[in-house]
Amino acid sequence: METQPLEIQKKQYAKIVKEIRPKPPLLRNLAGAFVVGGLIAVIGQIFLNLYQGLGLSLQEAGAAESATLVFLAALLTGLGVYDEIAKVGGAGSIVPITGFANSMVSPAMEYRGEGLVLGVGARLFTVAGPVLVFGIVTGWAIGIFYYFFR
Amino acid sequence: MTAQKKVGQQTVWFQNPPVIIAAATIAGQKEGQGPFAKSFDKVIDNDYYGEQTWEKAERRMLLEVMQNAVRKAGLTPGNIDYMLSGDLLNQIISANFTARDLGIPFLGLYGACSTMLESSAIGSMLIDGGFAEYVLVGTSSHYGTAERQFRFPTEQGVQRPLHAQWTVTGASAMVLARSGSGPRITSATIGKVIDLGQGDPLDMSSAMAPAAADTIARHLWDTGRQPGDYDLFLTGDLGIYGSKLVVSLLGQKGFNIDDRYQDCGAMIYFPEQDTHAGGSGCACVGVVTCGHFLKEMAAGGLKRMFVVGTGALLSPCSTQQGETIPGISHGVLIES
Amino acid sequence: MIFFKAFLVGGLICVVAQLLMDLTSYKITPAHILVGFVTAGALLSAFGFYQPLVNWAGAGATVPLSGFGHLIAQGAVQGVQEKGLLGVFSGGITTTATGITAAIVFGYFASIFFRAKG
Structure with missing residues (x-):
């Protein structure tokens, strides 16, 4: 192995690594993601029904429901519980809007020591920034397209 | 000269x-x-x-x-x-x-x-x-x-x-x-930076294992010794899977150290502590060697151990720019 | 029944994300997943595929971040209908304003009141 060209060494090594490295427990992860993601959606649905029952329109109730979920996720992140849920939930706790809130609070909280402006203020957008950028740019492009071709 | x-x-x-x-x-x-x-x-x-x-x-x-x-x-x-x-x-x-x-x-x-x-x-x-x-x-x-x-x-x-x-x-x-009582550092092998194309920042042991294997093999070649001349080969923080990699790589180089090899990272936590592949970090090899193994040496259980520290020379910047992770490994021989 | 549908769809969307994470390279981080789902949701919505899912599964389709993308796309279209070209710029944010403000405000206070446990 020593005398072989680096590219071949790399390929051979990648093979050994692949053999030895444990595979992700796919079925368990998928089950975790399904259950946790599903449950978060159900909690959202409960609030949605609740707010509609209080007389809000569907759209308003949806907004209020999002805000509630975000609040809960921020709280659980602060209490150090959300990352424990994510251990089981994986993508099930990343993809819901609660994961979005978690991705905002977690860096902001840890960089608190760097001050309110550059620590908290800037770090809130470590992940949220890109999400908003790509979401808004896509939305804008859809709007432009719709404006000219509707 | x-x-x-x-x-x-x-x-x-x-x-x-x-x-x-x-x-x-x-x-x-x-x-x-x-x-x-x-x-x-x-x-x-x-x-x-x-x-x-x-x-x-x-x-x-x-x-x-x-x-x-x-x-x-x-x-x-x-x-x-x-x-x-x-x-x-x-x-x-x-x-x-x-x-x-x-x-x-x-x-x-x-x-x-x-x-x-x-x-x-x-x-x-x-x-x-x-x-x-x-x-x-x-x-x-x-x-x-x-x-x-x-x-x-x-x-x-x-x-x-x-x-x-x-x-x-x-x-x-x-x-x-320069003088005093205690175990002595009799030899050191300075490693080269080695990169076999691994890039996952969550799996640094795969990036470091080739460097560790290279430094151990180099030490044995340079000194003309065999694994049997040592009581213990101790790597720093390769963890459970990295340890297997280093044993496998050394096997390819013609050295079998399996019966006298341990890794600080693989030992520092109990499996139920849920760390997955074990410990890593500068302190890993430090606290285990200075804590456990030097004490064991003082107690007479170990005479000659080759301690190998392994480092992954990445930065968040290099990872984001798509670079692979170079590994480094240095070894010192500690004898009682 | 709506709860069951929400559970099913919400869970399945997350299963897709889990597959993307487990079966692709380490270069796909949670940030990439979130960005991908927002963008995908907006595009699906633009082609009219997402609203039927929302109608069927309720929160199951709106709680995942693809629902956030759907909301942005919907807003952009509504904006154009109401305000023309200017609506292109304001629509996407209008519909998502509550969520974004909630995330920023609650995120800010959570970061200040709590300390990371590690």
Whole structure:
């Protein structure tokens, strides 16, 4: 192995690594993601029904429901519980809007020591920034397209 | 004139092997619940350690462990000729600020998680070269500071893969001396930076294992020895899967070390502590070697061990720019 | 019944994300997943595929971030209908304003009141 060209060494090594490295427990992860993601959606649905029952329109109730979920996720992140849920939930706790809130609070909280402006203020957008950028740019492009071709 | 103390390509023999006259350790909460809990001088009960930030907590651990080692050696900082230290944080601030507080002439090093061995090797050279009477070496790492610097904030809901390792919170220090009683550092092998194309920042052991295997094999070739000549080969933080890789790679080079090989990272936590592949970080090899293995050596159970520190030389910037992870590994031979 | 549908769809969307994470390279981080789902949701919505899912599964389709993307796309279209070209710029944010403000405000206070446990 020593005398072989680096590219071949790399390929051979990648093979050994692949053999030895444990595979992700796919079925368990998928089950975790399904259950946790599903449950978060159900909690959202409960609030949605609740707010509609209080007389809000569907759209308003949806907004209020999002805000509630975000609040809960921020709280659980602060209490150090959300990352424990994510251990089981994986993508099930990343993809819901609660994961979005978690991705905002977690860096902001840890960089608190760097001050309110550059620590908290800037770090809130470590992940949220890109999400908003790509979401808004896509939305804008859809709007432009719709404006000219509707 | 040739280098008289050098043998082979990368190995040095010390003519007057420096003595490890004192060693000190401090470990975090999780490490304090692990198998080596009793071998640490001190276990902190909160990873903030009474400070406002994790960086400050790490620095405080390093300062205390350095002071403790000097005290155990029966010296004061004024007696120490050089302090060699480094850590994982940007611009090695833990080491820099500790050196500021101690007031010892200081050389800052960065070998990632191999820093404990890098500093020991250079410190031994300084002493054997006649440049120093006493050298203080040491390093620190912290789960909170390292995770957020290299990977994700700790509270972010990220599922850690099974091959991920847990950065050890702790610090360790040794005082090396020209004479005295204690185990001696008789030889050191300085590693090359090796990169076999692994790039996953959550799997640094795959990136470091080739460097470890190279340094161990190089040491054996340079010295003309066989694995059987040593009681123990100890790697720093390859973890459960990285250990298998290094054994496999050394097998390809014609050395079988399986029966006398251990890895600090694979041992520092109990499996039920849920760290997945074990520990990593500068402090991993430091606290386990200075805590458990030096004590075992003093008790007479070990005569000759080759300790190999392994470092992954990545930065968040290099990872984001799509670079693979170069590995480094340095070894020192400690004999009782 | 709506709860069951929400559970099913919400869970399945997350299963897709989990597959993307486990079966692709380490270069796909949670940030990439979130960005991908917002963008995908907006595009699906633009082609009219997402609203039927929302009608069927309720929160199951709106709680995942693809629902956030859907909301942005919907807003952009509504904006154009109401305000023309200017609506292209204001619509996407209008519909998502509550969520974004909630995330920023609650995120800010959570970061200040709590300390990371590690």
